[in-house]
Amino acid sequence: MHVLRCTSCDxxxxxxxxxxxxxxxxxxxxxxxxxxxxxxxxxxxxxALAAFALLIPAQVYPLIIIELFAVKISTTVxxxxxxxxxxxxxxxxxxxxxxxxxxxxYLLAIFASHWSLRFLNVKALYYATYVIKVARHxxxxxxxxxxxxxxxFKVRDYxxxxxxxxxxxxxxxxxxxxxxxxRVSPKRYWDxxxxxxxQETSLDTESDEAVGSVISCSHCGLTQCDSHSQCNRxxxxxxxxxxxxxxxTWASLLAAVVFIFPANFYPISILITNGxxxxxxxxxxxxxxIKTGMYxxxxxxxxxxxxxxVAKIISLAYILICIHFKVETGxxxxxKLYRFVxxxxxxxxxxxxxxxxxxxxxxxxxxxxxxxGPGAIAFGLVVVLTMISAESLDSRLIWDKYExxx
Numbered sequence: 001m002h003v004l005r006c007t008s009c010d011x012x013x014x015x016x017x018x019x020x021x022x023x024x025x026x027x028x029x030x031x032x033x034x035x036x037x038x039x040x041x042x043x044x045x046x047x048a049l050a051a052f053a054l055l056i057p058a059q060v061y062p063l064i065i066i067e068l069f070a071v072k073i074s075t076t077v078x079x080x081x082x083x084x085x086x087x088x089x090x091x092x093x094x095x096x097x098x099x100x101x102x103x104x105x106y107l108l109a110i111f112a113s114h115w116s117l118r119f120l121n122v123k124a125l126y127y128a129t130y131v132i133k134v135a136r137h138x139x140x141x142x143x144x145x146x147x148x149x150x151x152x153f154k155v156r157d158y159x160x161x162x163x164x165x166x167x168x169x170x171x172x173x174x175x176x177x178x179x180x181x182x183r184v185s186p187k188r189y190w191d192x193x194x195x196x197x198x199q200e201t202s203l204d205t206e207s208d209e210a211v212g213s214v215i216s217c218s219h220c221g222l223t224q225c226d227s228h229s230q231c232n233r234x235x236x237x238x239x240x241x242x243x244x245x246x247x248x249t250w251a252s253l254l255a256a257v258v259f260i261f262p263a264n265f266y267p268i269s270i271l272i273t274n275g276x277x278x279x280x281x282x283x284x285x286x287x288x289x290i291k292t293g294m295y296x297x298x299x300x301x302x303x304x305x306x307x308x309x310v311a312k313i314i315s316l317a318y319i320l321i322c323i324h325f326k327v328e329t330g331x332x333x334x335x336k337l338y339r340f341v342x343x344x345x346x347x348x349x350x351x352x353x354x355x356x357x358x359x360x361x362x363x364x365x366x367x368x369x370x371x372x373g374p375g376a377i378a379f380g381l382v383v384v385l386t387m388i389s390a391e392s393l394d395s396r397l398i399w400d401k402y403e404x405x406x
Contacts, residue, residue, distance in 0.1 A: 004223040005216035006033050008335070009399040012214060015223075029335045029399065037183050041114070041192060044184055048110045051176040055107065058173045059100055061166030064152055066159035066361055073361055074164055077144065080360030088372050094380050095356045098140040098349060103177060106135040110180070113189045120196060126234050129186035130219065136181055137391065140346050140353075141174045147353030150297050154354070155361055157292075190220035190233060199233065215240065245394035246320065252392060253316050256385035259378045260309060267373030269355055271362075279373060282306055282351070304350040305379070312348075312386045315341050316393065323397050334398050342390045348383045352376060 002015040008031035018024050021038035025031060039047070062074030078100050084092030109131035116125035152161050193199075215226035220234040231238055267279035280288060282305045289298035315337050322334060355372050362370040 003214060004033065004221070005214060006031055007216055007218060007221065008395045010216075010396045011399075029332065029395075031335075035185065035188075037185075037188070039179075039183055041117075041188070044110065044180065045114050047176050047179055048107050051103075051173055051180065052107045052111075054169045054173040054176065055104060058166050058169040061169065062164030063148055063167045063170055064361075065162040065164050066155055067162070073159075075357055075360040076166065077170070080356035080358070083359050084356060084372065088376060091352055091355070091372055091376050091380050094349075094384065095352055098138050098346075099144045099353070102135050102138040103141055103173075105131060106139050106177075106180075109135060110184060113186075117189055117193055117196070120193065122193075122235065125189060125193060126219070126236070129189055129234075132184060133186050133219070136184075137342075137346070137387065139177060139181065140349055141170070141177050143346055143349050144353045145170065145174055146300075147350050148357060150300065150350070151354050151357035151361065153294060153297055154358065158362070186219065187221040190222065194222075194233065218242070241396060242392075242394040245392060245397065246323065248392040249316065249320060249389050252385045252389040253313060253320070256309075256313055256382050256389065259381045259385065260313065261378075263309075263375050263378035263382050264306070266375035266378065268351065268375035268379060269358070270371050270373050272369040272371075281375060282379070301351065301354075304347050308344055308348050309379075309382050309386060312341050312345060312390065316386070316389055319393070319398065323400075326400075328401070331398055335395065338390075338393070338395055338398065345383075345387045345390055348379075348386070352380055352383070 004013055004015050005011065006013060006026040006029060009026060009029035011026055011028045013026065013033060016024060016034070018034045018036045020036045022036055023032050024034035026033050037044075059077050062076055065072055065074045067073075078096050081092040081095035081099070084095070109128050112128035113125060113132065115121075116128055155161065213226050214223055215238055216223050217231040217234060217236055217238060219236040220231060222231055222233040224232050224238075226238065226240070228238055230236065264282055266281065268282050269280050269285065271278045271280070282301075286298050286302045286306070289295075289301065319334050319338055322330075355370075355376060358370045359372070
């Protein structure tokens with residue numbers, strides 16, 4: 001009988017056959033443990049190539065064009081962020097990293113994985129799939145697309161808005177990236193590697209050691225005997241739990257708590273109109289949107305910039321406290337909460353993307369100008385630290401029993 005371990009709760013499962021296009025989820029925590037994608041590896045490569053071809057026009061050509069004081073101003077994905085590099089380098093670099101650099105690296109990692117698989121290069125496949133695993137959480141094309149719509153609504157009172165040449169490429173790019181992010185899996189590449197090398201993709205308990213000594217590689221997902229210090233397939237270090245997971249999670253979470261106060265109390269944006277300086281915090285910005293009748297945008301900004309960061313901090317702190325005090329009830333709910341925190345984390349970047357877009361569109365000197373405030377730096381740190389905190393937590397600790405090692 002072939003078995004595997006769930007990477008989220010450590011439950012030992014029977015490796016059952018799954019039809020193409022179907023998935024199998026862990027009965028304990030609900031994590032998808034087996035997936036047979038309806039798209040082949042060659043199909044994923046074709047989608048990645050199409051996305052790569054669209055990446056250049058989507059990044060270079062204007063997304064939207066406005067006419068302000070009889071002057072046409074356009075914005076690309078990185079034009080505002082590049083402008084911010086002079087005055088607010090952290091904010092500018094963060095926007096470029098999430099909207100331009102990570103999508104490029106993610107696509108290149110897919111190409112490298114296919115190349116490594118073709119030539120059976122284990123080391124190259126390890127690094128390529130590791131990049132896929134890390135970069136996928138920082139690809140924020142969808143966040144930038146929503147931010148672009150919000151910025152367009154904000155500037156419509158000052159200027160006429162026209163659709164740029166790059167917007168169509170950018171929208172199609174987002175569709176293709178969404179398909180890749182939902183389909184591409186490092187484990188799938190490693191299983192294909194095992195098939196080419198005629199290796200087993202899961203452990204056979206009848207021909208190996210006892211079931212209790214089974215461990216699953218956190219990188220490639222191979223189930224094997226826990227007497228090994230390194231994975232037999234990818235070479236990654238094997239460990240029952242991530243090294244100092246709780247300490248890393250607490251450290252980044254407490255740092256986020258420190259920065260969330262200046263992020264909310266210091267101005268996050270500064271608008272100069274007719275020589276008058278208007279400073280807005282996140283709260284006052286939402287209030288201004290409500291006064292001007294933009295209720296929908298106000299709700300989106302309030303949710304993404306205020307509710308989500310606070311909810312992430314409270315949720316992660318609650319999960320960590322339950323782990324510390326070995327609370328055994330409500331584990332399924334905490335697992336669902338953890339998955340939700342990981343999914344929603346990137347949407348806090350929306351406010352910073354809006355700021356970058358506004359900077360590129362509204363730059364008319366003393367007559368009309370827009371610039372970030374000091375609160376934007378603190379808010380960016382909160383976004384990054386909460387995402388790092390969520391990624392640092394080993395979800396298997398939620399399911400550990402009282403007598404197990406933390």
